Amino acid sequence: MSYLLYSQAQQLKLHEPVPVTLHPAAVYLSSLSQGSRRSMLSSLNAIAHLLTEGECDAFSLDWSKLRYHHTAAVRTALKQRLAPATTNKMLVALRRVLTEAYRLDLIDAKDYHKAVDIANVKGTGQLRGRALTRAEIESLIECCYQRRDAISLRDAAVIAILRCGGIRRQEIVQLKLEDLDLATGELTIRRGKGGKFRLVYLTPEAMDMVEDWLEIRGKLPGPLICPVNKGGKVILRHFAADGDGIYKLVKARAMMAGVKHFSPHDFRRTFCSDLLAEGEDVFTVQELAGHASPATTAKYDRRGEGRKRRAVKRLKFRC
Structure with a gap:
C-alpha cells in the first residue's frame, strides 16, 4: 500500500456515528448467517486496517469514500499476502459493502461501478481440502467407541452426521432433536447457507451411533448435539453458532485417533466424492x-486421477 493511501486515512474515517440502518458494513453483515458474519467482519476489518494503516475498522471507515484507486490497491495488497481463495473471499465482502453504500445513496453510480470493477485473483487450480479414506473414518469411530462415555458417544454422533449427512458445521450446531426423524433417518436442515431449507438422510449405521448418543442425552426438546462437561453431564444448549466448537471437537478426535489433520468441511468433500463415485448424478x-450450483459440487470432487484413468479404459478403440 502506498504512502498516498495511508495519508488519506483521516479522509476515509467516519467523524461522527452513523445509525446501523445507514451504515453499509452493518447493513451487509446483517444480511449474512451468523457463521458467515464473523468471517466477513474479519475480512472487512482487515481491509479497513490496510487502507488506514490500522486506524480504522469496519465500522469506523467511511466506505462511501472509497474509489477505484483504493479498491485496486486493496486487491494488489491482498494478492501479495494471501492465497487466491482468501483474497477473493475478501474482495466479495468489499464489493458487497460498496453495493450497500450505493443502495443507501451514499455513493453515486459512476464512482460505485468503477470501485467494484476489480477482477478476482486467479488461483493455481489446486483444490482445497481432502477426502477422508474409509480407514481414517473407521479409526475415528473406533477411537470414540473405545471409551463409550458421554463425550465419546457425542463425538461419534457428530462424525456420523457430518460424514453421512454431508452438512456444514454451522448447520449441525443449529439442529434440534425434532429435526431428526428417528424412524427414517431423515434430517431437516431448516436454515442452511443462504437460509435454504433441505433434507438429508442418515444411513442405518449412522443412526445407530446417533441413537447411542441419545440414550445419554435423553429425549428432552433442545439441541440435537450439545456440550458435555468434564464430569460427563450433558448441558442442554447449542454450541456457538459459528461452529468453532465442532471444529475443535473434530481436531481433537483426529489427534486422538492418529488421523492426519482435516477440517469438518472435509467430511462434505468426502460425502460428495463418495456419492459421485457410486454413480449418483x-x-x-x-x-x-x-x-447453489452443480459447478460448486464439482469442486468438492476428490476422487482423484484414478476415475479419469478408469473412464478412458472403458473407451473402445474401434467401434
Missing part, C-alpha cells in the same frame, strides 16, 4: 449438499 449430490 451431480444434480442429486448438489441438492443433498445444499450447493
Whole structure:
C-alpha cells in the first residue's frame, strides 16, 4: 500500500456515528448467517486496517469514500499476502459493502461501478481440502467407541452426521432433536447457507451411533448435539453458532485417533466424492449438499486421477 493511501486515512474515517440502518458494513453483515458474519467482519476489518494503516475498522471507515484507486490497491495488497481463495473471499465482502453504500445513496453510480470493477485473483487450480479414506473414518469411530462415555458417544454422533449427512458445521450446531426423524433417518436442515431449507438422510449405521448418543442425552426438546462437561453431564444448549466448537471437537478426535489433520468441511468433500463415485448424478449430490450450483459440487470432487484413468479404459478403440 502506498504512502498516498495511508495519508488519506483521516479522509476515509467516519467523524461522527452513523445509525446501523445507514451504515453499509452493518447493513451487509446483517444480511449474512451468523457463521458467515464473523468471517466477513474479519475480512472487512482487515481491509479497513490496510487502507488506514490500522486506524480504522469496519465500522469506523467511511466506505462511501472509497474509489477505484483504493479498491485496486486493496486487491494488489491482498494478492501479495494471501492465497487466491482468501483474497477473493475478501474482495466479495468489499464489493458487497460498496453495493450497500450505493443502495443507501451514499455513493453515486459512476464512482460505485468503477470501485467494484476489480477482477478476482486467479488461483493455481489446486483444490482445497481432502477426502477422508474409509480407514481414517473407521479409526475415528473406533477411537470414540473405545471409551463409550458421554463425550465419546457425542463425538461419534457428530462424525456420523457430518460424514453421512454431508452438512456444514454451522448447520449441525443449529439442529434440534425434532429435526431428526428417528424412524427414517431423515434430517431437516431448516436454515442452511443462504437460509435454504433441505433434507438429508442418515444411513442405518449412522443412526445407530446417533441413537447411542441419545440414550445419554435423553429425549428432552433442545439441541440435537450439545456440550458435555468434564464430569460427563450433558448441558442442554447449542454450541456457538459459528461452529468453532465442532471444529475443535473434530481436531481433537483426529489427534486422538492418529488421523492426519482435516477440517469438518472435509467430511462434505468426502460425502460428495463418495456419492459421485457410486454413480449418483451431480444434480442429486448438489441438492443433498445444499450447493447453489452443480459447478460448486464439482469442486468438492476428490476422487482423484484414478476415475479419469478408469473412464478412458472403458473407451473402445474401434467401434
